[in-house]
Each structure stands twice: as C-alpha cells, then as structure tokens.
Amino acid sequence: MTVGLILLIVLAIALSGYVLGRRRSLRMVGGDIRKLHSLPGFYGQSVLIFAAVPALLVMLGWMLLQPPLVDRHVARLITEADIAEGSSRDLVMSDVRRIADGLDQMMAAENLSEDALQALDAGDSDIRAKLGNVGIALGSDVRSAVFEAAKVYRDSAATGRTLMTLAVIGLALTGAVFGYLRIAPEYRARNVAETSVKALLILSSFVAVLTTVGIVLSLLFESLHFFRLYPAREFFFNLTWNPQFRGGSDLGIFPLLWGTLYVSFVALVFAVPVGLMAAIYLAEYASKPVRAVAKPLIEILAGIPTIVYGLFALITIGPLLRDYFAQPLGLGASSSSVMTAGLVMGIMLIPFVSSLSDDVINAVPQAVRDGSYGLGATQSETIRQVILPAALPGIVGAILLAASRAIGETMIVVMGAGAAAKLSLNPFEAMTTITVKIVSQLTGDTEFASPETLVAFALGLSLFVVTLGLNVIALYVVRKYREQYE
Amino acid sequence: MMKDNRIEERTVDMDMTETKISARNVQVYYGETHAIRDVDVDILDKTVTAFIGPSGCGKSTFLRCLNRMNDTIPICRVEGTILLDGEDIYDKRVDPVQLRARVGMVFQKPNPFPKSIYDNVAYGPRIHGLARSKAELDDIVEKSLRRAALWSEAKDRLDQPGTGLSGGQQQRLCIARAVATEPEVLLMDEPCSALDPIATAQVEELIDELRRDYSVVIVTHSMQQAARVSQKTAFFHLGSLVEFGETGEIFTNPQDPRTESYITGRIG
Numbered sequence A: 001m002t003v004g005l006i007l008l009i010v011l012a013i014a015l016s017g018y019v020l021g022r023r024r025s026l027r028m029v030g031g032d033i034r035k036l037h038s039l040p041g042f043y044g045q046s047v048l049i050f051a052a053v054p055a056l057l058v059m060l061g062w063m064l065l066q067p068p069l070v071d072r073h074v075a076r077l078i079t080e081a082d083i084a085e086g087s088s089r090d091l092v093m094s095d096v097r098r099i100a101d102g103l104d105q106m107m108a109a110e111n112l113s114e115d116a117l118q119a120l121d122a123g124d125s126d127i128r129a130k131l132g133n134v135g136i137a138l139g140s141d142v143r144s145a146v147f148e149a150a151k152v153y154r155d156s157a158a159t160g161r162t163l164m165t166l167a168v169i170g171l172a173l174t175g176a177v178f179g180y181l182r183i184a185p186e187y188r189a190r191n192v193a194e195t196s197v198k199a200l201l202i203l204s205s206f207v208a209v210l211t212t213v214g215i216v217l218s219l220l221f222e223s224l225h226f227f228r229l230y231p232a233r234e235f236f237f238n239l240t241w242n243p244q245f246r247g248g249s250d251l252g253i254f255p256l257l258w259g260t261l262y263v264s265f266v267a268l269v270f271a272v273p274v275g276l277m278a279a280i281y282l283a284e285y286a287s288k289p290v291r292a293v294a295k296p297l298i299e300i301l302a303g304i305p306t307i308v309y310g311l312f313a314l315i316t317i318g319p320l321l322r323d324y325f326a327q328p329l330g331l332g333a334s335s336s337s338v339m340t341a342g343l344v345m346g347i348m349l350i351p352f353v354s355s356l357s358d359d360v361i362n363a364v365p366q367a368v369r370d371g372s373y374g375l376g377a378t379q380s381e382t383i384r385q386v387i388l389p390a391a392l393p394g395i396v397g398a399i400l401l402a403a404s405r406a407i408g409e410t411m412i413v414v415m416g417a418g419a420a421a422k423l424s425l426n427p428f429e430a431m432t433t434i435t436v437k438i439v440s441q442l443t444g445d446t447e448f449a450s451p452e453t454l455v456a457f458a459l460g461l462s463l464f465v466v467t468l469g470l471n472v473i474a475l476y477v478v479r480k481y482r483e484q485y486e
Numbered sequence B: 001m002m003k004d005n006r007i008e009e010r011t012v013d014m015d016m017t018e019t020k021i022s023a024r025n026v027q028v029y030y031g032e033t034h035a036i037r038d039v040d041v042d043i044l045d046k047t048v049t050a051f052i053g054p055s056g057c058g059k060s061t062f063l064r065c066l067n068r069m070n071d072t073i074p075i076c077r078v079e080g081t082i083l084l085d086g087e088d089i090y091d092k093r094v095d096p097v098q099l100r101a102r103v104g105m106v107f108q109k110p111n112p113f114p115k116s117i118y119d120n121v122a123y124g125p126r127i128h129g130l131a132r133s134k135a136e137l138d139d140i141v142e143k144s145l146r147r148a149a150l151w152s153e154a155k156d157r158l159d160q161p162g163t164g165l166s167g168g169q170q171q172r173l174c175i176a177r178a179v180a181t182e183p184e185v186l187l188m189d190e191p192c193s194a195l196d197p198i199a200t201a202q203v204e205e206l207i208d209e210l211r212r213d214y215s216v217v218i219v220t221h222s223m224q225q226a227a228r229v230s231q232k233t234a235f236f237h238l239g240s241l242v243e244f245g246e247t248g249e250i251f252t253n254p255q256d257p258r259t260e261s262y263i264t265g266r267i268g
C-alpha cells in the first residue's frame, strides 16, 4: 500500500473517531452539555488525537528506519569477491537498490510471474539488457550475487512495507477505540486538546531551530574540510584572492571582506540619514493624507527585486558616476565601482531604515511629547532632545538590520561593483564582495573536493558569523529599548 | 464647616490682584463631541485657582486650552477668546511655543523624559537659555527639586533615568521640571493624585509659595485640597462651568444645587 493511501486511511479513522467521540459524549449526558467537563467537540478531538498521532509518529519513524536496516541486512549478502576491481561496497549497494527498484517494471514488461523472477539467474540471462529496456541503465553486467541481493532487497522492502501498513492502521484503530472508551462526562478532554496544541507549537519551533542548527553544522563541517586542505592562517591573513583551478591558488578572505564592508558602508552612509529623516518627517510632521500616500510609496522600494536594482546600477548609475565623477576627477574609468553598488544598495535600504524607525518613533508615547511641548519646546527641539534619544536604541536596531541586509546582498554587487577582488581605497574602482565570490566559486561543474570550491563554505561561514553578530547586537539593543517603557 | 481663618485671611488681599488670564465664551470640540460649553473664567495673578468637578467633566480639557496644549490633538477645536495679560493667545501672531514657556503645565499622568533626573529638570532652562553657566544650571536644578520635595530622594541619583523613579516621585519630578522654567502661570492637573500625604503636604506648601510670584491653576478631586490651597474655585459639570467664586463661598455657601450635591458627595 502506498504511503498516501495509508495516510488517507489513518485520517478517515481519526475523523470518524472525532464524530463518534463527540456523539458518545453527548449521549452519555443525554444531550445536556452542561454536565460535561468540556464541550463535545473537545471529546471528539481527543479521540482524533489518540487515533492519528501515535499512528503517524510510528509511520514516520518506520519510514526513516526501514531503509538503513534493509540496507544493512542486504549488504551482508555481498562478499568481498563480489565487488569488482576499482569499485566499492557503496557503489555496489547503489546498484542493488536500483536493480531492486527496476524489478517490478521488468516483471511487467516481460510478463514474468513472481516464481519466474525468483528462478531467474543473472548467470544465464541478460539482466542488464532487460533492465535497460525499462529505463534502468547499469554500468556493467549484473553479477549473480548482486542480482540475488537485489531480489532479497525487494522482498525485504515489500515485507517491511506490509508490516508497516498493518502496524500503522492497527495502531490508529487501537488508539481510536482507546480514546473512545476513555470518554466520560468528567474526563478532561479540553485539557488534552490544550496539551496537544502546545505539543504542536513546540514541534513547529523545533523544526525552525533544527533547520538553523543543520545549516550551521553543514557549513561548519564543510569549512573544517576546507581548512584541512588549505591553511586557516592563509585564509584569514593572505591579502590576495586569486583562485586557480589548476591548484596553488591564493584564497585570502581579506580583499572580499574589505569589499563587502566598503560597499555596505557606502550604502549605509547614504541610506541611514535619508531613511531616518524620511521617518522623522513621516512620523512627526506629515499630515495624515501625506503619510497615507508616502509611507506605502517608500515601502514599495523594499518590494523591488534586487536584480532590478542591479540593472539600474548597471545601465544608469554606473555610467553616470563614471562620466560625471570618476573620469573628470581622474579616479578611474570603470562603470562598475564600489560607489555604484553602494548608492544603489543605499536606495534599496532606505525603506528598511525608514519604516522601522518610523515605527519606533511612533512608539514613543504622546505623553512624553506633550511634556516637552508643555515646557515650551519647539517641534524640532522635541525631536532632537526627547524623541530621538528615546527612540535611539530602536533606530540602532533598524540600522543594524539594514547592515545585515547590505552585507548579504549579491545581485546589486555583481552588476554594480563587478567581480574583481581588489584591495583599494578608491570608491570608483571595481571591487567585489564575499557573496559574489561564493556564487562564482560554485558555478561551473566542479565537485566539492578542491579547496577552490570548498572555500565557498568557509566564506559562507564567515559571512554568517558577521551577520549573526550584527543581528545579536540588534536584538540586544531592541530588547533594551523595550524595557524603557514597560 | 471649612470656613477657617486662612480663607478669611486670604480673601482680604485678593482685591489687590489683577486678572492674568481671562476666558470668554470658550467652546471645545473633540470632533463631534462638544466637551466644553460657554465657559467664562478669570484667573487672577498671584492666586491659586482650583478646578473641581466629576471625572470626564472637562477640567483637563479646559486647562489644556490655557496653554494651547490642545493644538497637539488633531481632532480638537477651540472657540472663544482666551486673553493672557490682555493678549489673545489664540491669535495667529502668537507663538504657542513662546506661550507654553510662560504658561507651564504639570500633566495628569507623570511623563518624565527617558533621560537622567538632572536632564529632566534642566530641559526647560537649557532650551530657554535660563542658565549662563553649569553652576547656575546646577543651582536651578537643585532649587527646583527642593521645591518639588524631591531633592532628598534624588540628590544621590541625579544621573539615573527619571523613568526609574516611583510613580509619585515621577510626578514630583514633573513638577520640578515645570517649576524650573519659571513660568508666569503654572497649570497643574491633579499633581497629587499619586502622592502620599507627606509629599502632598509638601506640594501644597510649594503651591502656596509659588502664589507669591505666580498664578497657579490646580485641578483636583480632593475637596479638602481645593479648600486648603486655593482662593478661587471653579466647579465644572458636564462641560459647563456651573459655579465660580471665592473658595470659601463655594464650600460654605454654594449657589447652585449641583455644586452643593457634588461637594457633599452626592454626585460625582
């Protein structure tokens, strides 16, 4: 039976459990729900939970555990002698699995019976050709032992699946009956529902946490792998970035880190004052209608895909800066530059700064403003001396979030600043960032074995550490801000 | 019952004082709601005027008219004339900022700035340039905190945030802040609502002291307090000024039956 079908059956059992449980609870008190501890729906729900949850958990566990167990069992059937020269047990096992998967199709195509399949021997019939006919292409002829192993594999998998079907459906039924019989007017079904809701919420947050941990761990392991091939000291202190796919590359993170920080710095220098002043205007000065129009308009900026910003950098800002600033000043002739990428990124960041700061400024209580006006302060005095200091931690939080955004940005940099890793102070020179280099090290079909590709993980990890640090600071500052008015 | 010697005494010197604020035919609307109707009041210089009345009758609203704090509420509309020293404060040429420096205010809810205690008090003197040196500013801060009966509690923690004080201390901080600006008129909206009897007595003493130079308007829910500190009392009810006169007269011989039932505790 397929997994989908089993799921449907379990669901059907659980739903009927709900209906029956609800009805039973009502019948027990002769329709007077005031005599029940909980509303009838909760009794139905408790039966549903007893039917579905254990059965689904067992199914999940079974599906995770069965393949490795079957693998282990079958792998024992293959002796060293069955492993061809230059091959390995893993490769043979992957052949076994593919053959096992193909056997059903082969049986259908050749009109074989189950007995005929068992009798079939790889020694005296061309299994490779037969499998090839149904779309399973194998690299070499199938040895007898491998074919036998494939048959065992198929059998074990089928048996396992049957057992699982029986177990899961049996468990669902047992759970339903158990839950059904538990129903009594004084049974606290509502609390059972409450507990299960809590469990569901815990589970969800677990998924998020586990994903984060998983991502970090995989980055960490691949980076360790990289540092075994390439010295960490070189990675952090070498001042050149010059990957050679023939080997002997210089993989110093420094030029990339410099480019990242430089571009982000230019972006923030542009975005922070503009965004902050826009926020102050919107929060303190703008009339309701102006605000209703201007705020969404600014926020549209945040909705523009970064690739579109990249185009803007490439065809408008880049040539403009080159023709009117870089060339007349003798600072360079490249249209891709730190300045181009920084400016365009700054435009992208304006709504991040302004929207968050606007919220923070609005959160400063009106009573505090009144206090300042009541002492004869003007509006700008009030903003400078009372509102901004009060909102400062929140504003810093907004700026740090914008900074993490800037550091992680890729598209605008590729199109605006180019892809040349350089260490320079001239903002009109092309430079590049960590994210861009991660992309370019991983494009092209190389396997993850050389330091030139594995460096991407080390770069990713470094980037992650930088943005994580910024986010931690941002969270800390924002939390501190909250305490002030609570 | 409340006719004690102090009231007798005070009524005597009152004829010498002149009108500081004169309100005529004041109407206040919050959108469609007519919150204040037809109020005529004269607030005398060097006098304490008490506004009393049941909750929601418009005492705070009228008080806020006197220094144009209602300007900060977009839906609020004020009509009628209010003269300060004979000048219409709602005139287009009048700068509300300047006006509020002359007519200070202590709000119903304490609203210290999220700054240090020192900076809270120094805020007004700084923006109005009242101190020429740091020492002078220190003096103003100390004097104001003393007047608001907060000095002994605050003198060792002047650099700590004002928001960290207790509710009653915050209220006294707001009083100190308002006094530091040296306003000609001080509007106090229930300044003692969060204070214990000792601090209340100290604030009342301050009000009495301020009366020597300034005019004070105080909103209060305590009849005893109104009788103790004020020379004039105005009784508001449902947005109208019901009765206005000598505090002694209002409390001993109210003209309007509504005033009488309020001060004897039958409405409110």
Ligand SMILES: Nc1ncnc2c1ncn2[C@@H]1O[C@H](COP(=O)(O)OP(=O)(O)OP(=O)(O)O)[C@@H](O)[C@H]1O
Pocket (backbone or CB within 6 Å): B030, B033, B035, B054, B055, B056, B057, B058, B059, B060, B061, B062, B073, B108
């Ligand atoms: N900002 C506002 N917007 C709309 N209506 C308001 C506003 N402020 C006050 N009002 C209304 O105006 C009326 C008078 O309110 P006000 O605050 O002046 O009362 P009060 O006499 O000070 O009461 P309390 O003794 O409880 O402080 C009330 O009905 C109130 O609902």
Ligand SMILES: [Mg+2]
Pocket (backbone or CB within 6 Å): B059, B060, B061, B108, B189
């Ligand atoms: Mg009030």
